[in-house]
Amino acid sequence: MVLEFELGSEERWQNEATFKVTTLDRPASFRMHKGRCRKGRRMTNVLDLATVTRADFEAMRQEPILLVAANGTVDLSIEEVRQMGSGAGLRAGGAFSVVFRGPATPFVEQAIHRLEVGLPDSGRLAALDLFLVPVGHDAQGRRYEAVFT
Structure with a gap:
């Protein structure tokens, strides 16, 4: 290293x-x-977006996720990991999307954001930069989606 x-x-x-x-x-x-x-918080693993899989995000469902934005940080959770049709996309295993759930405020703009996944004490802290798009809101907060093709 x-x-x-x-x-x-x-x-x-x-x-x-x-x-x-x-x-x-x-x-x-x-x-x-x-x-x-x-x-x-210390980064122990920067995930490679070219090789990250649907299974990687399924494994992160129970981990705390922190979005680091220009105006502060926002706690997120993974709400849904969805396959996008058989054979769709260029990546092994096909295309998929991940929907994150966040609080109603602050609103996070569509952009590339740093996500920190895991707890520092666990030794499993990972980071990745994702293009997130706001896709809706309801009484439980806002939803953001990242698509992997």
């Missing part, structure tokens, strides 16, 4: 730091922003 840490000016360091992590042959970069991650 290789960990590179980039520091900008002292002023920039007070607000953010950029990390590059390489594990085996899977490089991934992410930024830690001041005040935007739960205290004590």
Whole structure:
């Protein structure tokens, strides 16, 4: 494992730091922003979107999920993992979608968001950047969907 840490000016360091992590042959970069991650959370695994499967998300159903947004963090849960037709998509196992449930407020805009999955003490903390689309709301909160083809 290789960990590179980039520091900008002292002023920039007070607000953010950029990390590059390489594990085996899977490089991934992410930024830690001041005040935007739960205290004590450390990334132990950055999931590769090209190989993540429906089964991976099924296994995450009981794990806490934290969406890290520009204006703070939002707790999410996985509500539904759905196959999208046989043979659909280019990925092994076919295309699928994941619907997340979040609170009514704050509203999270359609964009790529960092999701942190798991608990720091469990040793199973993972992160992934997903394009989430708001797909509805009801009395229980808002729903967001990510599609994998």
